Amino acid sequence: MTPAGSIRLRVFSGPHLGAEIILPPGEHLVGSDDSCDIILSEGLVSPRHALVRIIPVQEDPPQVDIRPVDDAVLIDQSSAAADGTPWSPGSPCLLGSTMLAWLPSKDTAEAWQELIARLAKPADSTDRQATPPLAPDTQAVEAGTNQAPTELANADSVDSAATPPRPRNRITGKIISALVILLCLGSLAVSYEFSTRPAGVNQQELTEILKESGFTNLSVERDGEILEVRGEVADDHERVRLLRLAQSLQSPVQLDVHVRADRIGAIAFAFNSQGLFPEILKTEENNGYQVRGYMRGSQVEEAAFTAVLEDFPANTRPLLIRDIIHADAVDETLRPLLSRAGMNFVSADYRPGMVIFSGTFSEAQRSVLESVMSETQQALGVPVPFRIVAATQVTLTRAATPANTTSAMPMAAQGPAAAEPTEASIEGLQVTGVTLSPMRFISVHTGERVFEGGLLPTGHTLESIDDKELRLRKDGVVTIYRLRGANE
Template identity: 25%
Template sequence: MSGENLELAGAIELRVLHGPQAGARLPLQPGHGYTIGTGDTCAIVLGGAQVAQEHARISVDAEGISVEPLEGRVLTLAGEEVQPGLLPLGTVLQFGLVKLTVASLDDEWPADEALQMRSVPTESADEVEQDDVTDGAAAGLEALAPTPSPSAGVQVLKHAEVRRYAVYGAVILLVGVAVFAAMQRPAEAIASTVETSPGSLEPEVRPVATEAENASALAEVLKSFPKSSLAVKRTEGGAWVVEGRLRTDKELQRLRERVSMLEVPVEVKVMLDAERLDLVKRFVQAQRSPGRLELRMEPGAGDVLRILGSASSAEEAAAFPERARGELAGLEPIEFDILRPEQIRERFMARLREAGLDGKFRVTATEPALELRAVLGPQDTRIWEALFLDFTRRYGSTLTISAHVDPERDAIAANVAAVVGGAFPYIVTTSGQRIAPGGALAGNTVVAVRDGEIVLSDGTRFRYGP
């Protein structure tokens, strides 16, 4: 809640100006949404003709009133439908035949004349007939009527009572009764309207709920969000706060509506899962430094987020998790796996063993860079290239790896001293061995010796001669 809304809290109320509940009022919490209608599921139950089950949703803040029609129409006194946007505090709204407004506690109630629609009202047949019978008497009587009360509903009851006496009594008696009724009827009408209305907005007078009852009510609300991580806390000042995370914005809106119906004010400090994920991603991107600190994020089990990577020094590998826990407080659970340089070397050699290449590589140096040499055939070369690219993508360049790989055919060619052609060609190795097609050379079978090329069984080809 903003600072302006905090100042408004407790100073804004809903007022029913005309209808069965005229004169009723209800404090509103700035920043919360309230559904209004005749249905039991509404946050505010409103009685009156042409009011829908869930007529509309309203909310109020420091800038004005926001109205969202649901199953009914909401009109202004000009007879125009309310459009999206903020309306000034004190604007009179019409829900069916009921008129209400949202205003400050210090604002005066509008006069009855100010509540009239901009069109000419249609009188009922009974009123026309009664006016014909008691035209003169009613005119004199209305002149003696007192100033209208703040409630439009009271004014309607008062005029109906006057006409009823005009039909059954003499003019002199009627004037006396009307004067007496004018003194007694307004207070009675207000009390009757509020007491008999099934949707009265005035809360019942009952004992203030205990802390245990409030805690129990909040716990019941949280039970309706079983897949969330919500918790109830108390501030140092004793205020109630709901904290945690929810999956969707729709769940957050439902939570706000539920807690707004409780007897005790509750502050909602809830983060959506998408917001949490975005905050962690931004932090990881800001902390990444090629060659010094390589980082990436991936989801873990359940609600866990994992930050993986490597550091160029043991000090940096130890400092980053501590720094992250301070910056990302409130976004837990988060796991860290940041490798030190020696751990990166161990993991790289383990990957070579898993790929079956460890016996073909020879380590020539470990500091400051890991240096390797190997002679590989075509298939092993493809495995090596895929392994190296994947390892670099996952752990970055915090550890320099220098690998010198010679193709195996070059090593084979170096062992060939001469090739004798003709109808029965053969190879002479540097050791003096003669190998004809079908014989073994460097672990492979010689398939053919022709056209200045030696072909081996693994697909290796190399040329000989000038």
């Protein structure tokens, strides 16, 4: 169903001759750009030529006005005002060489035929029909000749070319002649302007245009008849602005640009999927990115960077510049800071991409520990991800070396809490996936990935992962969580 207050817009000239469209109330942008609501494929139509505004009126035809945006608009041979001009039904409107007109959507096809007939009708046809009889003119002729009026009227030998012109026809003819001359001059001016418009831009001119528009990090290369723009822009807004600039040029331009935010996000995600959380920064080198952060050792570092590069196609792989510190460097800086703060009892477990602190901490101790880690990161100059895990009892499952543990808490006496593991279902825990290679982690219903040693949403520590079961610990109690399908 056609919305109330809609209009029927029709094209009467140009490449879209005869096209008709229903426009609902609102604003509609007309031009040659892809972003317009009505796109006209005509050389004299500007990218954003004009704005048509349709306002519905109850029980009456809608009110329509048109406002020039990028170029002039003619309505009934008069230029439309910059702030908009009313556009009456059936009035021809000219955009470039494309003529448009509209009628209310409820009008029938006969209304178009009437409009077409009116537009095709000669401008002086009504004047010729309304020409007065010759009687008033005969007096003027009689005063300048020796013939009587009756003799002049009855003289068959008098050539029609010698008949004096009618005054009204003379005025109408002058008006028509002036209009024809103006139209001819206008068409010549338009043709001259169009023909002298530059056919395109060369490589140097496009480079200057890009610099003037703020794109200083882009390069221009020529590939036959096509200019290729390469480089990187900051974000999606810059990419859209560059696309609009390329569309406004007369030359064919191919864009091969990357969005810096997308590229950095892709590299960061490739590391995060391995349980590593370095900081990614753009360098001055082309396609160069600095990776700053912590990884447990050189073996983890080499495996991580190899896996990240394999995630990218060979021709678009980033140049990764490393600034990575290992567990021994963190431990060497962290140990004296913990001792100075009176926190030397804290157990620090160095995981592949994170440092885990476990123990029973008060709010004040947590604040001190966070301050110590902040000082450690400042001293090392790179971010070191850490996590504070609260537990009532910490049992060391393997011998610790100075490279991966600062100092061990006094081991608690074995008691009821160190009983044999029990099997139980855990409320609030839903395991949706298990990954065993190249790194062991599980996926839970919240979408989070938890690696071995990580903390589950239920407060349990994930001690080990197997294809049949998970070993969990909470408050010193070990629980075996059977995976679905393990016994099938």
